[in-house]
Amino acid sequence: MRGFLASSIGVTCAVALALPPTPTAAAATAAPAEGGATAAARTDLPGSTQSLPLSPLRTDRTLGPTADQGVTRREVDRYAMVGVVWDDPDTELHGRVQVRTRSAGTGAWSGWQDVETHNDAADPDSAERATGRVRGATAPLWVGESDAVEARVRAEEADRTEETARGTRTVRTAVPLPHGLRLELIDPGEAPADQTSRAAGAPESAESAEVTEAAVANADLAPTTVTEIPALDRAATERELVTLRGADLTDAQRAKPHIGPRPAIVTRRGWGADEKLRERKFVYTSTVKAAFVHHSATGNGYSCGQSASVIRGIYRYHVKSLHWRDIGYNFLVDKCGKIYEGRAGGVGKAVLGAHTLGFNTNSTGIAVLGSFGSAKPPTAAVTAVARLSAWKLGLYGANPRGTTYLKSGGGNLYRKGKNVRLNVISGHRDGFATDCPGGQLYSRLGTIRTTAARDQGR
Known part of the structure; x- marks a missing residue:
């Protein structure tokens, strides 16, 4: 459900993301699941969520450090759905979100899959917003049972007019990404x-x-x-x-x-x-x-x-x-x-x-x-x-x-x-x-x- 963007997504630099998988279990690489335990340890609950902060993947002298963020390739506890969230629900993500996932059954990695960048939302003055904790988010993507992940968010580029001593000039810059980007890995679990x-x-x-x-x-x-x-x-x-x-x-x-x-x-x-x-x-x-x-x-x-x-x-x-x-x-x-x-x-x-x-x-x-x-x-x-x-x-x-x-x-x-x-x-x-x-x-x-x-x- 990607929202309409003001300008096209442009990326001119390849990013080296394919780092080797970590040799250890997810507890050594991934953020803990709810309650401080990894998802694999939560056998008492129907499902779990792992939340991984996104980090800058490259810095460009023109576009700045916010041009690309992501999660490098790593093993995690099993999950079947992914999404990206951020702090402010009223901020839109202008860019491209992609993930690669590794099948828990075959061990094969998928190609890069697009995640729709606009999700549904609650009204500003509704009961949903009363807690002040509501986040912005992409739509979730069903990927099937997986045990490793890689993600990248590439900022949309847009033209901006600057004033100079000789007049104005047009420069191409990255639209800032929302603050607090996190990759959510969801295990839907069985029925309670x-x-x-x-x-x-x-x-x-x-x-x-x-x-x-x-x-x-x-x-x-x-x-x-x-x-x-x-x-x-x-x-x-x-x-x-x-x-x-x-x-x-x-x-x-x-x-x-x-x-x-x-x-x-x-x-x-x-x-x-x-x-x-x-x-x-x-x-x-x-x-x-x-x-x-x-x-x-x-x-x-x-x-x-x-x-x-x-x-x-x-x-x-x-x-x-x-x-x-x-x-x-x-x-x-x-x-x-x-x-x-x-x-x-x-x-x-x-x-x-x-x-x-x-x-x-x-x-x-x-x-x-x-x-x-x-x-x-x-x-x-x-x-x-x-x-x-x-x-x-x-x-x-x-x-x-x-x-x-x-x-x-x-x-x-x-x-x-x-x-x-x-x-x-x-x-x-x-x-x-x-x-x-x-x-x-x-x-x-x-x-x-x-x-x-x-x-x-x-």
């Missing part, structure tokens, strides 16, 4: 034991309070022990709408409700969310007027069987690395069209997310797992987004083919307080200057709107 054991029939006492609360938030849709909220047909969905939203429906809406059949949705229990990571309090807005479609920009090199692991990685990255309250998206959809519950608080409720800076209030965020700048999104995923939108927007009376107004909370496209007219189903780029959800997925939004409206009976 208390949730998997409970799902298999363990006594209620085996569950933590956080797990129980997340499940109870969906109690009006399904039993709290399920790993997937089942699909409903149209008639059952219309009856459920009256139960859930009856007090808000007009007589006309009761007589002819416009809502798509509820799709099956994998719960947080189903994808193995460690509920102890997030903040316990749920935050809601008053309604859902729009859906923003995203791509996760985590790459397409995952199997559908790995989708839950990818989501656990994104969740850990958002909470432990970016210091958000919870995963930012309200829903996620994998390449096979399976729909997953995102941020806790209830899939049928107006849960405040952290997905579209400036427009998280009164909206919902749907992320398709993958990167769709040049790759076409699978038909199954596009269909699932339409079905989900038809149901979720239908709960709040929104027409997928219509437009609505949202008040900007502040961003790089619209000033804070501006009422902005948006499509009810919009892409991330419609509210923020970014490539997200990728050109290929963005071009399918018309199809998604039409299909969702048809599913609502419009």
Whole structure:
């Protein structure tokens, strides 16, 4: 989800990065994982994060010492997802971020892989920002199980005008990189034991309070022990709408409700969310007027069987690395069209997310797992987004083919307080200057709107 850059990325000097791997274990080379222990030692926790500071890789007399930063090749504890974070969430990274990783299974090194330099974000005055600890970040990249890493961040170069005794001249300089750059290596881990054991029939006492609360938030849709909220047909969905939203429906809406059949949705229990990571309090807005479609920009090199692991990685990255309250998206959809519950608080409720800076209030965020700048999104995923939108927007009376107004909370496209007219189903780029959800997925939004409206009976 790389943001639009003011000028092109230019690099004229090769960097010698390929240093020999360290002969010792990760404890001797990598920063410790959470709690002061390496990730390999954290067998008591579902997943871990290693955080490595980036260091200057070269100094150029013209561009200065901030032109390149990175992590030289080194062995680390096992991980499967990478991202780069920095101190100020309001500072953009203008440059190119790349990583190389070594497969833990084959020992083979990958080529240099690009990491998308713009990530989703929470609104400036939201509960997300209250701690003052929120960080800026790239999107996370899924690389599969790996045990060594190498990274580089190359600053974008831009022309700058200087005053001289003879007039003005144009010089090319590096755009300063954000302060506090760190490489985050995420091990998504397995599903927490208390949730998997409970799902298999363990006594209620085996569950933590956080797990129980997340499940109870969906109690009006399904039993709290399920790993997937089942699909409903149209008639059952219309009856459920009256139960859930009856007090808000007009007589006309009761007589002819416009809502798509509820799709099956994998719960947080189903994808193995460690509920102890997030903040316990749920935050809601008053309604859902729009859906923003995203791509996760985590790459397409995952199997559908790995989708839950990818989501656990994104969740850990958002909470432990970016210091958000919870995963930012309200829903996620994998390449096979399976729909997953995102941020806790209830899939049928107006849960405040952290997905579209400036427009998280009164909206919902749907992320398709993958990167769709040049790759076409699978038909199954596009269909699932339409079905989900038809149901979720239908709960709040929104027409997928219509437009609505949202008040900007502040961003790089619209000033804070501006009422902005948006499509009810919009892409991330419609509210923020970014490539997200990728050109290929963005071009399918018309199809998604039409299909969702048809599913609502419009």
